[in-house]
Amino acid sequence: MAAAKNNRAIIAVNRFGLGATGAELSDAQLNPEQWLLQQLVSPVFDKTLGNTESAFRVIADIKKFKELRRKAEKKGPDVGVSIIKPYRRALLSDSLSLSIKTDIPFAMRILDFFSNHFSVSASNQPLTILAPILEREAIAPNLFGQFSDLLIAVEQHPAMLLYLNNEKSVGANSQRGKKARGLNENLAREILELHTLGVDGGYKLEDIRQLAMAISGWSITGANEVGRAGFKFRNAAHEPGTRSILGKSYPLAGVAQGQAVMRDLARHAKTAHFISRKLAQHFIADEPPEEVVSAMIDTWLKTDGNIKAVVTTMVKQPQSWNDQAQKFKTPREFVVSTYRAFDNPKMINQKLMNIALRGLNLMGQSPFDAGSPAGYSYLNRAWTGSDALMKRIDWVNLLSNNISENPQSIVKRTFSSQLSSLTVKSLAGAESRVQGLSLFFLSPEFQRR
Amino acid sequence: MNYKTDKKIYRRDLLKVAAGSFVAWHTPAALSAVNSTGNIKSRKSKLVWVILRGAMDSLHAILPLSDPDLMVHRQNLVTSVKDSAFDLGRGFALHPSYVELNRLYQQKQLIPIVAVGSGANTRSHFHAQDFLESGLPRVNAESGWLNRAVEAYKGDSIAVAHSLPVGLRGRQLAKTWYPNALRPAKDDIYERLQILYKDDDLLSTQLREGLKSRQLLADMGEVKNKYSFPALAASCAAMLAESDGPDCAMLEMSGWDTHQNQIGRLDSQFRQLDNGIAMLRENLGEEWRNTVVVVTTEFGRTVAENGTKGTDHGTASAMFIAGGAVAGGSVRGRWPGLAASQLYEGRDLMPTSDTRQWIRAILSQHWNLNSAQLDYVFPSIKTMDAQLIRRPSKSDIAV
Numbered sequence: 001m002a003a004a005k006n007n008r009a010i011i012a013v014n015r016f017g018l019g020a021t022g023a024e025l026s027d028a029q030l031n032p033e034q035w036l037l038q039q040l041v042s043p044v045f046d047k048t049l050g051n052t053e054s055a056f057r058v059i060a061d062i063k064k065f066k067e068l069r070r071k072a073e074k075k076g077p078d079v080g081v082s083i084i085k086p087y088r089r090a091l092l093s094d095s096l097s098l099s100i101k102t103d104i105p106f107a108m109r110i111l112d113f114f115s116n117h118f119s120v121s122a123s124n125q126p127l128t129i130l131a132p133i134l135e136r137e138a139i140a141p142n143l144f145g146q147f148s149d150l151l152i153a154v155e156q157h158p159a160m161l162l163y164l165n166n167e168k169s170v171g172a173n174s175q176r177g178k179k180a181r182g183l184n185e186n187l188a189r190e191i192l193e194l195h196t197l198g199v200d201g202g203y204k205l206e207d208i209r210q211l212a213m214a215i216s217g218w219s220i221t222g223a224n225e226v227g228r229a230g231f232k233f234r235n236a237a238h239e240p241g242t243r244s245i246l247g248k249s250y251p252l253a254g255v256a257q258g259q260a261v262m263r264d265l266a267r268h269a270k271t272a273h274f275i276s277r278k279l280a281q282h283f284i285a286d287e288p289p290e291e292v293v294s295a296m297i298d299t300w301l302k303t304d305g306n307i308k309a310v311v312t313t314m315v316k317q318p319q320s321w322n323d324q325a326q327k328f329k330t331p332r333e334f335v336v337s338t339y340r341a342f343d344n345p346k347m348i349n350q351k352l353m354n355i356a357l358r359g360l361n362l363m364g365q366s367p368f369d370a371g372s373p374a375g376y377s378y379l380n381r382a383w384t385g386s387d388a389l390m391k392r393i394d395w396v397n398l399l400s401n402n403i404s405e406n407p408q409s410i411v412k413r414t415f416s417s418q419l420s421s422l423t424v425k426s427l428a429g430a431e432s433r434v435q436g437l438s439l440f441f442l443s444p445e446f447q448r449r
Numbered sequence: 450m451n452y453k454t455d456k457k458i459y460r461r462d463l464l465k466v467a468a469g470s471f472v473a474w475h476t477p478a479a480l481s482a483v484n485s486t487g488n489i490k491s492r493k494s495k496l497v498w499v500i501l502r503g504a505m506d507s508l509h510a511i512l513p514l515s516d517p518d519l520m521v522h523r524q525n526l527v528t529s530v531k532d533s534a535f536d537l538g539r540g541f542a543l544h545p546s547y548v549e550l551n552r553l554y555q556q557k558q559l560i561p562i563v564a565v566g567s568g569a570n571t572r573s574h575f576h577a578q579d580f581l582e583s584g585l586p587r588v589n590a591e592s593g594w595l596n597r598a599v600e601a602y603k604g605d606s607i608a609v610a611h612s613l614p615v616g617l618r619g620r621q622l623a624k625t626w627y628p629n630a631l632r633p634a635k636d637d638i639y640e641r642l643q644i645l646y647k648d649d650d651l652l653s654t655q656l657r658e659g660l661k662s663r664q665l666l667a668d669m670g671e672v673k674n675k676y677s678f679p680a681l682a683a684s685c686a687a688m689l690a691e692s693d694g695p696d697c698a699m700l701e702m703s704g705w706d707t708h709q710n711q712i713g714r715l716d717s718q719f720r721q722l723d724n725g726i727a728m729l730r731e732n733l734g735e736e737w738r739n740t741v742v743v744v745t746t747e748f749g750r751t752v753a754e755n756g757t758k759g760t761d762h763g764t765a766s767a768m769f770i771a772g773g774a775v776a777g778g779s780v781r782g783r784w785p786g787l788a789a790s791q792l793y794e795g796r797d798l799m800p801t802s803d804t805r806q807w808i809r810a811i812l813s814q815h816w817n818l819n820s821a822q823l824d825y826v827f828p829s830i831k832t833m834d835a836q837l838i839r840r841p842s843k844s845d846i847a848v
Contacts, residue, residue: 165708165709165757168756168757169756169757170756181756181757182755182756183755183756184708184709184755184756184757184761185761186708186761189572189762193573199571199573199575199576205572205794364612371703372574372575372703374574374575381612381613381618382612383612384612384651384655385610385612385613385625385655386624386625386654386655386656386657386658386659386662387610387612387625387626387627387659387662388612388625388655389652389655389656389659390656390659390660390662390663391627393638393639393642393659397638420648422644422645422647422648423645426641426644426645429641430641431637435637435638435641438638439638439641439642439645442642442645443645444645444646444648444649444652447652
């Protein structure tokens with residue numbers, strides 16, 4: 001392949017960022033590494049658009065209305081959908097538009113990474129609105145601190161507890177265990193397999209069961225607990241006694257027991273290895289340079305899993321700056337980067353926002369809906385099938401027909417003079433502005449980073 | 450060359466060979482002999498693999514009603530369906546949602562196999578699916594068993610998916626297809642992209658393949674609920690039934706990870722799968738009699754019901770082999786029993802055979818792959834000693 005060699009500013013804004021917007025490319029030019037590292041602060045979300053408190057209220061209202069309707073034996077449209085749909089849509093639009101407009105694109109990429117790492121899907125009506133809230137309430141505020149804090153915040157968030165069925169998990173020897181129900185090991189399993197140690201993490205079936213017991217009673221508040229909606233530790237459902245996980249015993253009682261396990265998992269060498277490598281695969285290459293990964297693991301172990309320190313190490317490794325782009329943009333990165341290339345991305349209207357969301361559905365990466373706790377794939381091959389490319393072409397065609405941008409000025413703003421001569425020639429030969437835009441967005445340079 | 454003439458020619462050749470020893474022709478040994486001596490290989494043997502992602506609860510699909518311990522472990526689950534389930538003999542019954550599968554069973558076109566394991570020593574979905582799809586002792590996510598099989602068969606393949614699943618990755622470039630929701634772009638852009646991609650191997654190959662698949666389906670018209678499993682199966686069957694359609698296809702169906710409230714969810718999952726198989730049969734038309742559909746899942750679920758009216762990740766599951774080419778009508782697989790002492794690790798159904806053994810038998814009998822080829826597809830696995838494919842009848846080789 002004869003892709004153009006990328007200079008460091010192009011690498012900074014594309015490999016680590018979300019594609020150049022405005023004057024970003026020239027800002028990054030001076031000191032690309034510094035330009036990235038000064039971005040490592042938590043993105044801030046508008047809390048009024050959606051939060052656990054209001055989501056719980058909406059869910060309770062819908063439930064109440066449904067009961068009334070059932071009693072009155074009235075048939076008709078489900079009112080829930082008409083409340084839930086705009087609520088969810090507002091959150092999806094907001095998080096997408098924040099990525100488009102942000103001036104800390106590297107931080108947003110790391111947010112996307114952990115949001116996908118802790119994937120939660122809209123598998124039922126409550127989760128339809130709670131899934132997008134996890135990122136806002138639990139992930140963003142803890143993005144650049146200790147991984148243990150992020151981990152505990154996520155595992156205690158109602159979205160995760162409901163998604164992986166922990167809210168009703170009851171220890172067999174607990175106060176409530178004598179009556180009904182039982183342990184559900186779903187969340188415990190995914191904590192070990194997907195959130196911390198990884199599938200090759202060396203844990204046993206018994207470790208999963210012990211962890212499930214340690215976090216039994218990790219639940220959510222009820223409908224009448226207005227003003228403090230969210231996580232609730234239910235001691236009556238908590239399996240009493242000392243737990244033994246990965247050879248270490250945890251005698252603590254109550255919620256502290258599970259938290260102590262989380263903290264040990266967060267600094268475990270397997271976790272350091274699993275997440276460092278996954279980060280490098282996400283940013284650098286499907287087969288990332290060993291030097292980069294091992295430097296990140298060292299930092300993880302030295303800092304007990306400080307996320308800011310680990311990503312800083314990744315940026316500082318010379319091998320992270322290979323001038324051949326080795327990653328293919330995911331649909332989300334692709335959609336966001338097309339919009340950031342516009343002359344004035346802050347002026348994106350609702351219609352264009354709808355086109356963006358439609359694109360994500362079409363290309364198979366609907367936000368907060370991976371359909372699996374493993375999240376969307378971060379590897380190239382997941383997004384490079386022939387059908388995926390055809391969908392990308394269709395969507396670009398739709399987008400280009402809906403914007404009035406000048407391809408030449410977009411190219412100058414986003415790639416300066418770094419396109420291959422073949423791409424430059426193709427763009428120059430386009431029969432229309434629309435076609436020129438389509439060809440640019442579909443060019444090998446724009447699709448890779 | 451005109452396809453129809455071509456077909457007649459090879460059928461005539463086939464008859465010439467067969468005429469010498471028509472009786473011997475009926476034996477599988479003779480079939481493989483024909484295959485190894487010449488280039489005469491039936492190009493009509495279609496293979497469809499349906500992978501059920503998320504681990505299907507086999508004990509709810511094929512209920513071992515005569516096992517005395519069944520009710521001990523899952524009284525609620527069993528009680529909900531046992532009276533309406535279809536009797537399969539040998540003490541097994543098929544879930545009532547499987548109407549089409551039951552019909553096929555009665556017509557001897559379905560083999561349910563109980564207590565099969567995928568061989569994956571893990572209860573992780575993702576790892577076990579990779580293992581099932583790769584089919585190698587050590588997972589290679591770039592080499593799927595179906596790809597190796599179709600490579601040995603010198604055929605071609607299609608995946609009904611957004612991007613290529615592990616099962617069809619490998620040396621043979623498989624096509625992918627998935628229904629589109631947008632009007633396709635104008636033709637001109639594709640020509641220009643072909644030029645723009647000329648130095649980019651990946652993009653130029655995928656563009657070429659994508660355009661080919663679109664062309665194939667251009668005249669098929671719209672299908673209702675085009676993303677549902679039955680609709681995907683219908684499109685898949687239509688592509689296979691094309692005169693130069695692919696030899697095999699891979700379909701995926703997810704939603705099987707029923708940790709909670711599984712009675713209603715599985716009713717609907719089973720119905721979808723059942724409709725999908727019906728769509729395959731209908732849309733394959735005449736080709737159905739030459740088709741084998743293999744339905745497998747990555748592992749089974751716990752024998753006991755959990756605290757949330759569902760089941761957790763287990764070990765052995767079940768598989769289905771369906772199709773007009775199948776010698777069906779009986780439940781296969783040795784039943785290990787559900788008593789506490791008979792369970793795997795004290796909680797799961799014990800595997801008594803391996804999915805790959807059964808698929809080896811299918812590849813041997815349906816595609817006439819020889820043992821070296823089978824070892825290439827599934828190394829270090831023994832072929833199941835069982836006749837799974839109907840022996841060709843007179844009508845199959847008549848012109």
